[in-house]
Amino acid sequence: MRIAVYPGSFDPITNGHLDIINRSSKIFDKVIVSILQNGNKIPIFTMEERIRLIKKAVNNITNVEVDYFSGLLVNYIKQKKAKVIIKGLRAISDFEYEFQMALMNHKLDSDIETLFMMTNANYSYLSSTMVKEVARLNGPLSDLLPKEIIDDVKDKFSELRRKNNGDS
Ligand code: ADP
Numbered sequence: 001m002r003i004a005v006y007p008g009s010f011d012p013i014t015n016g017h018l019d020i021i022n023r024s025s026k027i028f029d030k031v032i033v034s035i036l037q038n039g040n041k042i043p044i045f046t047m048e049e050r051i052r053l054i055k056k057a058v059n060n061i062t063n064v065e066v067d068y069f070s071g072l073l074v075n076y077i078k079q080k081k082a083k084v085i086i087k088g089l090r091a092i093s094d095f096e097y098e099f100q101m102a103l104m105n106h107k108l109d110s111d112i113e114t115l116f117m118m119t120n121a122n123y124s125y126l127s128s129t130m131v132k133e134v135a136r137l138n139g140p141l142s143d144l145l146p147k148e149i150i151d152d153v154k155d156k157f158s159e160l161r162r163k164n165n166g167d168s
Contacts, residue, residue, distance in 0.1 A: 001029045001030060001081075002027075002028045002029045002030075002083070002084070003028060003029065003030045003031075003032065003080060003081060003082035003083070003084075004024055004027075004028040004030070004031050004032070004082055004083075004084040004085070004086050004115070005031075005032045005034050005073075005076070005077050005080060005082045005084070005085055005086065006020065006021060006024060006031055006032070006033045006034065006085075006086040006087075007034050007035075007036055007069070007073055007085065008033075008034075008035070008036065009035065009036055009039055009041055009043060009050075009128065010033070010035050010050050010053075010054055010128070011041065011043040011044055011045050011050060011128045011132070012044075012045050012049075012050060012053050012128060012131070012132075012145070012149060012153055013050070013053055013054045013057050013128075013145075013146065013149065014123070014126050014127070014128055014131050014144060014145055014146075015122075015123055015126060015143070015144060015145060015146060016088065016090070016119060016120070016123035016124075016126040016127070017033075017088070018057055018058070018146050019119070019120045019123055020086065020088040020117050020119075021033060021058060021061065021064060022061065023117060024086045024115075024117065025061050025063050025064055028063070028084070029063060030063050030064075030065060031063060031064050031065070031086070032064075032065045032066075032067050032080055032082065033054055033058065033064060033065070033066050033067070034066075034067045034068060034069050034076065035047060035050050035051065035054075035066075035067070035068040035069075036068070036069065036070070036073075037068050037069065037070040038070050044132055044156070044160070045156065047068055049152075049156070051066055051068065052152075053149045053152060053153075054066045056146070056148040056149050056152075057146035057148055057149055059148070067080075072108065073085065073105060074105050074108045074109040074112055077109075077112055078109065078112075083111060083112060083113065084112070084113050084114075084115050085102075085105060085112060085113070085114045085115065086114075086115050086117065087101075087102070087114055087115070087116050087117070088116075088117050088118075088119055089116050089117065089118055089119060090119045090123075090124050090125075090126075090127070091124065098114075098116065101114075102114035102116075126144060130144075131144045131145060131153075135153055135154065135156075135157045136157055136160075138157075141153060141154070
């Protein structure tokens, strides 16, 4: 069984992520979308919320599993009996960091390969950070997020706005 792990923060999952998941699900028997716990970025969505949003978005893809991990990615990959890390590349700016990470992971475990998928041109500008900025400013989210999760994301930002207004 060919198993691949697609790691990230998914705060929240975007159409760019979903495109990579869709394409890799056709190449591998199983794709595990795995949320990094305790990353550098402070998330807006809790781990439970991010898991729920990904599950909603991938509901129609049968060979995708949603999970989370902390610690070294290579250890997690081995534990999941996977051999491949999937990464999406949007722009040259992604390249240098991803290149270093891929080499480091390969050094830590030479059985593990990183597979880079080029972004879909329609989504090359899309990052969770940009989407959160649009959502925060109440902009349109329909081309940016899987349709199944748009209302959840809007609700989250309304709730945050309410909290912020209450605080001030
Ligand atoms: P972001 O950078 O949007 O906060 P993540 O840290 O969750 O996203 O990224 C997880 C993975 O998905 C990374 O490999 C990242 O390069 C990839 N990715 C994110 N957005 C896109 C996109 N629009 N197209 C292709 N790959 C993407």
